[in-house]
Amino acid sequence: MNAPSFRLDGRQALITGSSGGIGFALARGLGHSGARLILNGRNLDKLEKAAIQLRSEGLSVSTRAFDVTQSHAVQLAVDEIENELGAIDILVNNAGMTRRVPLQDFEVEHWHEIMRTNLDSMFFVGQAVARKMIPRGRGKIINICSVQSELGRPGTAPYMASKGAAKMLTKGMAVDWGPLGLQCNGLAPGYFKTELTEKLVNDPVFNDWLIGRTPSRRWGDVAELSGAAVFLSSDAASFVNGHILFVDGGMTASL
Template sequence: MTAHPLFDISGRTALVTGSGRGIGLALARGLAEAGCTVVLNGRDTGRLAEAAAELPGDVRTAVFDVTDGPAVAAGIAEAEERVGPLDILVNNAGMQLRAPLLEFTDRDWHRILDTNLTSAFLVGREAAGRMTERGHGKIINICSLQSEVVRPGIAPYAATKGGLKMLTKGMCADWGPYGVQVNGLGPGYIETELTRPLVTDGEFSAWVRRRTPAGRWGLPRDLVGGLLFLASAASDFVNGQMLYVDGGMTSVL
């Protein structure tokens, strides 16, 4: 039995932002294992080099700050000149800052907004300008369970991820007529090095398992199947949609 050809993305070129570790690196690995040329992005040259060495196939790096408009424009142009036209963009760069909303500072608000939402606008706009000219492209925005629901202490994060969900729909409206599909992938509670403090918190971890019909934390590899669907021809008539990979948490009370 072989994979259906609709899911074949071998030979495509994909850029994954914020892919030096965690979910971004896992998504990049999935694309590389599927035969893509993968461009890892981040700001830490050393970390990206280490990450690239871990992955199979043709893996490149592109060091630029996704929150800096001119740096994004130069970085995308340089990547396409060096590697080739981008077929797939995964807007994964993101961060979390936890604090009660009354105590959240202006500086931290702008920092999380720029990292989680503005970056997807800047990188998406730059990549889509080229994709729309070519008449095809796939953009996958990494949203979150918190694009739909929220708990105390993470309101700004949820605001950025809710905004990213709506930006995804807006990108679909503007770029869909030019052959570009833009969809969101919404992870639930995923076990990574960044969420390790939550995983090791016995009370919180037990709450996650009780609240999740699957009865466990997600793993980064749980996201790869959804990504490959959204990056492939199998999703050519899927646009502006959110695919939650959360073990069922958004579906139950």
């Protein structure tokens, strides 16, 4: 029996929030495994710069600027992509944000902002794409969760709530859409060095705590997320559904 393929040749992937950081790294990994890429974000200039970088590496890249927190804009964009570029075979719901503020001081509008960005967008894009995948009887959806889908840190309660909900939405997608041919899984990063975590990386107290808390004794590099994303997108994961794959250097395994 031949081993299942990890290649993604002939498949098209839409990655939300992919003009930088983790989303960009995931797109790069999928592209180098053969997928055609569609980068998404709200800033077209940033998207085009990201696309130029990936094309310079020989990858096939398109861009679509739309706001994933607006359901009508999402539906129009997904229809346009399918009509103009072809079927979306892989969706990576990566768009996300956080604010670090004690819960008693957290502004109501910021609570809703986090929920729209981290959770509503996952539902809007996931549903719009699934409606295209279901008639084809196949498709891969990867929702970006977090170690904070399981564990807490001071000052991040709304983010924790959104990522805990993302974990359960992922399982709900698998339960509803698995019988229709889709595989829906979560990818949960630990602490990775990105432009969004630069302040934490440069904070000696936090840096020392993190390294001591993580069994691998270091921060993650965003390129180290690619293998998990490729696996979940590929035929090698054909019987993996509703799973949350933690890539966290062992953080969730350790007290």
